[in-house]
Amino acid sequence: MNYLQAILTKLTGQRDIELQDLIVYLNNPVGVGEHSNIGEEVEIKISNIEALESKIETINKILKQLEPKKTDQ
Numbered sequence: 001m002n003y004l005q006a007i008l009t010k011l012t013g014q015r016d017i018e019l020q021d022l023i024v025y026l027n028n029p030v031g032v033g034e035h036s037n038i039g040e041e042v043e044i045k046i047s048n049i050e051a052l053e054s055k056i057e058t059i060n061k062i063l064k065q066l067e068p069k070k071t072d073q
Contacts, residue, residue, distance in 0.1 A: 008059045015052035
């Protein structure tokens with residue numbers, strides 16, 4: 001595994017955690033007692049997911065560009 005693949009794995013995990021947190025906030029806002037402003041927390045989670053998705057997409061594009069070119073024989 002190279003650095004880009006390792007970073008991609010890390011970012012994908014972070015995104016999945018943020019997404020699961022968002023699902024908890026949306027499905028059970030009463031259970032998130034330490035957060036008095038659920039709407040603000042939901043916006044933060046969405047921003048975090050968006051930023052992680054952007055990085056994941058960029059790394060996937062770079063990995064695709066680094067793939068050896070197939071030649072027709």
